[in-house]
Amino acid sequence: MELSDRQEQIIEIVKPNGPITGEKIAEKLGLTRATLRPDLAILTMAGILEARPRVGYFFTGKTGSELLTENIKKLKVQDYQQIPVAIREDASVYDAITSMFLEDVGTLFVVDEQSCLTGVLSRKDLLRASLGQQHLSGVPVHIIMTRMPNITVCRKNDSLIEAAQKLINKQIDGLPVVKDTEAGLEVIGRITKTSMTKALVELTMDERFD
Amino acid sequence: MELSDRQEQIIEIVKPNGPITGEKIAEKLGLTRATLRPDLAILTMAGILEARPRVGYFFTGKTGSELLTENIKKLKVQDYQQIPVAIREDASVYDAITSMFLEDVGTLFVVDEQSCLTGVLSRKDLLRASLGQQHLSGVPVHIIMTRMPNITVCRKNDSLIEAAQKLINKQIDGLPVVKDTEAGLEVIGRITKTSMTKALVELTMDERFD
Structure with a gap:
């Protein structure tokens, strides 16, 4: 999975600042919340960010490759x-x-x-x-x-x-x-x-x- | 990357029917185009589907694991x-x-x-x-x-x-x-x-x- 530059930027913002709301992330990037919605959805579904209602986004500590390697670790x-x-x-x-x-x-x-x-x-x-x-x-x-x-x-x-x-x-x-x-x-x-x-x-x- | 059930359903629809518009996919699932937007964005950004303007969505033939194994193939x-x-x-x-x-x-x-x-x-x-x-x-x-x-x-x-x-x-x-x-x-x-x-x-x- 290749992340876009904007998705990489979002990760860099959430890493040190999480939990952080979508609104605040948008503000830091000078974009609207609506513009970021698909990116946040992707990062959440990919397991890279975790969203908690009324709290905000966390960095899970898992990058794309870490999620892949979790699968390799499951081999018996x-x-x-x-x-x-x-x-x-x-x-x-x-x-x-x-x-x-x-x-x-x-x-x-x-x-x-x-x-x-x-x-x-x-x-x-x-x-x-x-x-x-x-x-x-x-x-x-x-x-x-x-x-x-x-x-x-x-x-x-x-x-x-x-x-x-x-x-x-x-x-x-x-x-x-x-x-x-x-x-x-x-x-x-x-x-x-x-x-x-x-x-x-x-x-x-x-x-x-x- | 873990796909949701709905994302899996979308792939199954696009595979045999591509190119197919987002509108038609939504119709087959009994959902609105707006509801599907994040899913389609994820599948496209993950490289599983490819979107061509005014044509519709194709299945790229690449599953999540195939995209990840492409990285392994790059090792020298x-x-x-x-x-x-x-x-x-x-x-x-x-x-x-x-x-x-x-x-x-x-x-x-x-x-x-x-x-x-x-x-x-x-x-x-x-x-x-x-x-x-x-x-x-x-x-x-x-x-x-x-x-x-x-x-x-x-x-x-x-x-x-x-x-x-x-x-x-x-x-x-x-x-x-x-x-x-x-x-x-x-x-x-x-x-x-x-x-x-x-x-x-x-x-x-x-x-x-x-």
Whole structure:
């Protein structure tokens, strides 16, 4: 939404002076109240100003882009999560590398006998291990994996942006989407920088906010 | 921007019937032209309808979210690119893995003596090579790299979304940002799924569209 110069002027007047009546805004601009009516209606309906009867106009603190980003913040992990790929703790590093290629994923989850999350393996972990060791089939993954409680997780109802921030802050490529069970954390999905790249592209392609 | 029910109704009337006068729209809704004036002003200023004098209102084909996503499409590669990490063609796979860890990147660019792009190495390429070979310091990277013309590149003025689509379509983690020179393609930047994840987060944090 592109605001006109006059609408921008109105916002600048209301910001420091609100609550302020339409009459006073018109006065400051040297215009009539009737001339401003459509502009005030637009700014109010766009959520930028708020009108209270017998009080006047407030600035809501929300700009056009903030209203857009409120919509982006509503995106959920569950709408973007992919199928997780898990292996057992006693699998070898060689098995893990093979799974990573077969399933074409960048992050593997390690689970115990109750299928509960105990570790995470990234391509970087496996590359580091493969440098140091000659006998990858003799090394179990639990030796090299990142283990609980150092694993960053997310849940299906978390916002996508919250998950993206975890990926950036922790400098990791993927997160397990987990469900709490009595035995521990069950892995129900995987969310990665690929999910985020797809989400960014989709924002420009579809009409999910209409 | 949230549209009111009446504004939605107006759009539904104009879509199949445009060009249509404000008078006719009012008639179809059983309302007066004056009542509709603010709604029509909002829809026009928001870019959803277009008004042509003595002709009437058209539907522009642009919904609120489409107008907002047009802003996302204006983001440029140059605003998100990171510093590229390059190695020479005669460097060994061992050197490449070491660089990848030292510089903490997921994609390395391979350049010739004129510093022109000849290849790309991903973590996946290096992991694959490390599985097959025991003597990584004896294997030059040009044996395992993806080479021109199979390298997908982007340029600094490309839209970020276009670059994101290349990452998704080609199933790769990073792209070189290149500049055309007489000797070939000079690598001036790197754009990755991490850049895209950061862009998605930033969309919800700052006021770049104001």
